[in-house]
Amino acid sequence: MALYHLHRKRRRIAATNINLCFPDLPQAQREELVKETFRHTGITVFETPLAWWGNPERLRKRCEIEGLHHLFEALEHGKGVILLTGHSTSLEMGGRLLSLHTPVQALYRTVRNKLVNEVTLKARNGFLERIILRTKLRAALRGLKENLATWYAPDQDFGTHGTVFAEFLGTPAATLVAPAKLARLSGAKVVPFFPYRLPGDAGFKLVIEAALEDFPSGDDSRDARRVNEILGRQVCKAPAQYMWVHRRFKTRPPGEPDVY
Numbered sequence: 001m002a003l004y005h006l007h008r009k010r011r012r013i014a015a016t017n018i019n020l021c022f023p024d025l026p027q028a029q030r031e032e033l034v035k036e037t038f039r040h041t042g043i044t045v046f047e048t049p050l051a052w053w054g055n056p057e058r059l060r061k062r063c064e065i066e067g068l069h070h071l072f073e074a075l076e077h078g079k080g081v082i083l084l085t086g087h088s089t090s091l092e093m094g095g096r097l098l099s100l101h102t103p104v105q106a107l108y109r110t111v112r113n114k115l116v117n118e119v120t121l122k123a124r125n126g127f128l129e130r131i132i133l134r135t136k137l138r139a140a141l142r143g144l145k146e147n148l149a150t151w152y153a154p155d156q157d158f159g160t161h162g163t164v165f166a167e168f169l170g171t172p173a174a175t176l177v178a179p180a181k182l183a184r185l186s187g188a189k190v191v192p193f194f195p196y197r198l199p200g201d202a203g204f205k206l207v208i209e210a211a212l213e214d215f216p217s218g219d220d221s222r223d224a225r226r227v228n229e230i231l232g233r234q235v236c237k238a239p240a241q242y243m244w245v246h247r248r249f250k251t252r253p254p255g256e257p258d259v260y
Helices: 002-006 008-021 027-053 056-061 068-075 091-099 114-124 137-145 178-186 220-235
Strands: 063-066 081-084 104-108 130-133 149-152 163-168 171-176 189-197 204-208
Touching: 008 027, 027 091, 027 114, 027 189, 056 063, 056 091, 068 081, 068 189, 068 204, 081 178, 081 220, 091 104, 091 149, 091 189, 091 204, 104 114, 104 137, 130 137, 137 149, 137 178, 149 178, 163 220, 171 220, 178 189, 178 220, 189 220
Parallel strands: 063 204, 081 149, 081 189, 104 130, 104 149
Antiparallel strands: 163 171, 189 204
């Protein structure tokens, strides 16, 4: 629990997010959820090198997959697949495990630490088809045209550009419209994808759901709400494994105060 005690700022952010998203949860349980979040974050520190450089056959044995056929069925359309996911603490492992079954490209956001950014990109390039900066949608479209599965987690706050406000677990959040835009421009199917860390040392589980119907709908707000509903539902299955340390609600609707 060293991370919990050392990172007061992140602890405060996580507590704020959890209080906003689970207001009906007793205070003691919310506080425990914050602690569990940092425990899973700590596990990620040691788990990530295994995800990047671990023996593929050993990793296969530690993973179960539910719904892989949904991904393959979506790929049969030949226009690529957008893997709709979120920032869970097992995202690195989830990407590596899925890449053992199909070629994957991923959209990413740079981090401020240049060394960390360089090491991360180099490691991911070792098992992904390509890594694409999240703003380079044309590059992502090229990969979709090549019928690649495309990992995309739109659940962070990117301000007001290219976003609409849609509720995420009951709280309005600036939500990217890019998933719907990518799907519209490419014709790609959108397939929800979520990795979970199993209890104890049991390994991991990847959950892949059926491709979304009537998406995009042509209504950005409606599509954003749907994306957040899907992500929120999955977060609730293992809330301690979500990255609550990000300022998901940094951008507020006009007139609303800063929650952090």
